[in-house]
Amino acid sequence: SQQGEEDPQALSIQEGENATMNCSYKTSINNLQWYRQNSGRGLVHLILIRSNEREKHSGRLRVTLDTSKKSSSLLITASRAADTASYFCAPANQAGTALIFGKGTTLSVSS
Amino acid sequence: EADIYQTPRYLVIGTGKKITLECSQTMGHDKMYWYQQDPGMELHLIHYSYGVNSTEKGDLSSESTVSRIRTEHFPLTLESARPSHTSQYLCASSEGQGVGDEQFFGPGTRLTVL
Numbered sequence: 001s002q003q004g005e006e007d008p009q010a011l012s013i014q015e016g017e018n019a020t021m022n023c024s025y026k027t028s029i030n031n032l033q034w035y036r037q038n039s040g041r042g043l044v045h046l047i048l049i050r051s052n053e054r055e056k057h058s059g060r061l062r063v064t065l066d067t068s069k070k071s072s073s074l075l076i077t078a079s080r081a082a083d084t085a086s087y088f089c090a091p092a093n094q095a096g097t098a099l100i101f102g103k104g105t106t107l108s109v110s111s
Numbered sequence: 112e113a114d115i116y117q118t119p120r121y122l123v124i125g126t127g128k129k130i131t132l133e134c135s136q137t138m139g140h141d142k143m144y145w146y147q148q149d150p151g152m153e154l155h156l157i158h159y160s161y162g163v164n165s166t167e168k169g170d171l172s173s174e175s176t177v178s179r180i181r182t183e184h185f186p187l188t189l190e191s192a193r194p195s196h197t198s199q200y201l202c203a204s205s206e207g208q209g210v211g212d213e214q215f216f217g218p219g220t221r222l223t224v225l
Contacts, residue, residue, distance in 0.1 A: 003153070031211045042117075042201050042216030043154075088154075092211030098144055099214060100170065101154040
């Protein structure tokens with residue numbers, strides 16, 4: 001199993017601004033997933049992008065995947081205070097046993 | 112919200128006690144997982160199961176043990192709790208046998224050992 005590395009570690013923005021988080025990984029993948037964790041809670045699945053996809057949208061979320069650079073980005077548009085949370089990427093390949101999560105990006109959105 | 116439950120949500124106990132953290136899911140998922148997470152840190156996989164009577168250790172060594180007697184139930188046990196076990200424990204499940212399936216998480220159990 002391989003771990004994704006999120007960047008930046010922390011991000012503070014104002015409501016209405018866009019937030020971009022990046023993820024890098026080391027080996028080939030079948031898909032890459034993004035999760036959100038509100039303080040002290042379990043993780044919630046946001047979006048899954050397959051290795052043959054380059055971009056995917058879900059509401060205010062936009063995920064891109066560049067397999068040549070082994071990187072992905074998560075864009076949250078028109079952020080809200082409720083988007084305040086930690087965001088984790090999880091690259092998945094068939095050689096692994098389970099998803100491995102990094103330290104995440106902590107996003108703070110102030111009103 | 113996914114149908115995966117963890118009890119208790121918070122537990123404060125003394126050193127040396129035996130504890131069991133409960134995890135149940137009603138989705139009929141074959142794969143289940145236990146993660147350990149310290150505040151602000153990454154999740155560490157400590158146990159997983161492919162199905163009934165299947166348990167494996169994860170990437171992080173843990174003194175805890177697990178069992179999988181029923182599909183819906185995946186309890187974690189610490190025979191003798193120590194302060195170093197203080198952490199948040201997250202249970203998760205996924206539907207298929209593949210690694211890349213979406214995981215559903217419970218709310219977590221925050222354990223404090225005095």
